[in-house]
Amino acid sequence: MAKRQYSFLPGCSSRPGASASHYLTSVETVCGELDIELQTIPDWNCCGASLGHVGGGELPRIALSARNLALSEQAHPGQDLVTACPGCWLATREASERLRQDEDLMRDTQEALAAGGLRVRAEQRVRRLVDVLVEDVGYEEIGRHVRRPLQGLKVAGYVGCQSSRPVGVAGDSTENPTHLDRLVEALGGEPVPSYEKKVQCCGGALALSEPARSEGLLRGILEAARDHEVDLVVTPCPLCQLHLEVYQQRLARSGGTRPAMPVVCATSLMAVAFGRSAREAGLDGQLIPAPALEALPPGLA
Amino acid sequence: MGEAGKVMIEAVEDRGEDYSGDFLAEVEARVEEGEWVTMCTQCGVCSGSCPLGPDWEHPPHRIFQLIRANRRDEVLGSPSVWMCTSCHACVVRCPRGVPVAHVMHGLAHYAVRRGLAPADPPTRRLAERFWENVVRTGRVNEPRLALSLLFANGLAEGVRRTLRSRDAGLGLLKAGRMSRLAAVAGDGVKDPAELRAILEKARAIELAKAAALED
Ligand code: SF4
Ligand code: SF4
Ligand code: SF4
Numbered sequence: 001m002a003k004r005q006y007s008f009l010p011g012c013s014s015r016p017g018a019s020a021s022h023y024l025t026s027v028e029t030v031c032g033e034l035d036i037e038l039q040t041i042p043d044w045n046c047c048g049a050s051l052g053h054v055g056g057g058e059l060p061r062i063a064l065s066a067r068n069l070a071l072s073e074q075a076h077p078g079q080d081l082v083t084a085c086p087g088c089w090l091a092t093r094e095a096s097e098r099l100r101q102d103e104d105l106m107r108d109t110q111e112a113l114a115a116g117g118l119r120v121r122a123e124q125r126v127r128r129l130v131d132v133l134v135e136d137v138g139y140e141e142i143g144r145h146v147r148r149p150l151q152g153l154k155v156a157g158y159v160g161c162q163s164s165r166p167v168g169v170a171g172d173s174t175e176n177p178t179h180l181d182r183l184v185e186a187l188g189g190e191p192v193p194s195y196e197k198k199v200q201c202c203g204g205a206l207a208l209s210e211p212a213r214s215e216g217l218l219r220g221i222l223e224a225a226r227d228h229e230v231d232l233v234v235t236p237c238p239l240c241q242l243h244l245e246v247y248q249q250r251l252a253r254s255g256g257t258r259p260a261m262p263v264v265c266a267t268s269l270m271a272v273a274f275g276r277s278a279r280e281a282g283l284d285g286q287l288i289p290a291p292a293l294e295a296l297p298p299g300l301a
Numbered sequence: 302m303g304e305a306g307k308v309m310i311e312a313v314e315d316r317g318e319d320y321s322g323d324f325l326a327e328v329e330a331r332v333e334e335g336e337w338v339t340m341c342t343q344c345g346v347c348s349g350s351c352p353l354g355p356d357w358e359h360p361p362h363r364i365f366q367l368i369r370a371n372r373r374d375e376v377l378g379s380p381s382v383w384m385c386t387s388c389h390a391c392v393v394r395c396p397r398g399v400p401v402a403h404v405m406h407g408l409a410h411y412a413v414r415r416g417l418a419p420a421d422p423p424t425r426r427l428a429e430r431f432w433e434n435v436v437r438t439g440r441v442n443e444p445r446l447a448l449s450l451l452f453a454n455g456l457a458e459g460v461r462r463t464l465r466s467r468d469a470g471l472g473l474l475k476a477g478r479m480s481r482l483a484a485v486a487g488d489g490v491k492d493p494a495e496l497r498a499i500l501e502k503a504r505a506i507e508l509a510k511a512a513a514l515e516d
Contacts, residue, residue, distance in 0.1 A: 053406040115499050
């Protein structure tokens with residue numbers, strides 16, 4: 001049995017063939033290495049993300065997350081529910097908190113769930129994968145797995161919204177979080193604690209629906225990283241990663257001349273530092289390659 | 302719309318006469334988290350935190366002010382609440398603990414339900430397609446969502462836009478991050494009808510409550 005077990009919500013984007021499939025690859029590599037067993041919630045459904053309120057309103061939206069909570073506690077009693085995607089965390093955690101605090105909502109939700117033969121207690125903790133890595137595993141243990149330190153690499157830690165608000169990772173600051181910097185350090189890289197855009201919004205779902213309006217946000221995140229002369233940007237959120245890559249592709253097509261800034265997922269960075277292959281790190285899914293990572297001297301074995 | 306249509310929002314006839322023209326009371330009773338509106342002291346911190354601030358016709362603190370000033374059509378018909386990125390900066394910073402983002406979301410949903418939301422915000426279109434997608438299979442099918450958005454304005458416009466976004470799409474395809482098959486098939490929950498039953502029940506409970514308030 002693995003050292004640590006969690007009930008796992010992969011989320012829509014992390015399925016094979018979806019936009020964050022490379023992220024899931026890196027998550028599996030890192031968890032395997034750290035002896036973490038992610039037990040997928042059987043028959044999980046979408047969390048509703050940050051758009052569910054429009055079509056779903058209050059109760060259908062909450063019921064959507066309640067179904068995941070119910071399936072999780074049924075299949076994996078006593079385990080924390082852990083999400084790959086910080087967006088799934090936000091929606092699921094909020095539903096669970098509201099169910100515990102609001103009796104009427106709980107009663108209505110049970111009535112809705114009963115239509116599918118389910119009941120929910122919403123007592124398990126709902127956490128992001130990064131919460132688990134930082135809080136349960138910790139920098140020291142992570143550091144012990146490093147076989148290919150990120151020597152000489154300067155990395156800007158872009159935390160984004162859903163890994164800093166409404167609650168920071170492992171209780172970290174919502175305005176100036178440091179957990180990502182400490183992670184980079186544990187991997188042997190050089191963090192940029194003064195990076196100004198750590199928690200700047202990337203536009204979220206509006207990066208898709210309002211691309212022109214979101215451009216300024218995405219540009220700011222990348223420009224600030226460039227000002228610090230970093231080799232790459234790292235983020236715990238697969239959707240931020242996607243938006244930052246797609247935006248740069250669009251720029252390049254419209255005649256932009258600046259070299260693109262590589263943006264990688266935190267778990268990809270960890271997998272590389274653990275000495276795993278580019279494929280296992282999910283780097284073959286990069287739209288913008290990260291040559292600095294591939295040029296690192298081979299691991300200590 | 303078939304089966305899935307039943308769990309979509311149906312705009313109810315808006316008489317605009319409930320609460321004898323007291324919009325604040327209406328928001329408090331009917332909008333998710335609407336009871337927070339009177340906690341706002343107009344400090345402006347939320348509006349200063351909005352990432353798309355300059356794009357809001359009425360930034361959040363103004364929305365709260367307009368609600369209290371009884372400007373119903375201006376609030377529900379405004380594209381402003383569709384500019385919320387759900388970044389939660391307002392939620393952690395508001396000195397009064399107002400869940401600003403949730404009130405904005407609540408207003409967006411309520412405006413759609415009342416048939417007063419502007420038709421054009423692209424975020425409204427995205428959100429509606431998104432929900433249809435979720436209801437159909439239980440999981441979001443990204444390629445199908447992208448296609449339905451691209452073609453929302455008809456075939457010709459869709460083809461033009463597809464060509465324009467082709468490179469990003471091809472990049473994702475090449476990188477194994479956008480499955481060609483998923484646009485056709487895609488996996489979902491085992492029994493979408495069971496999930497729909499839950500969502501339909503939830504919708505029915507919510508509508509029954511709204512109807513009770515109507516009398
Ligand atoms: S946040 Fe995204 S990935 Fe997570 S379940 Fe929802 S839509 Fe799917
Ligand atoms: S931050 Fe809070 S109190 Fe200040 S204007 Fe916004 S909602 Fe009102
Ligand atoms: S969550 Fe919405 S309302 Fe709040 S600061 Fe972000 S964009 Fe503005």
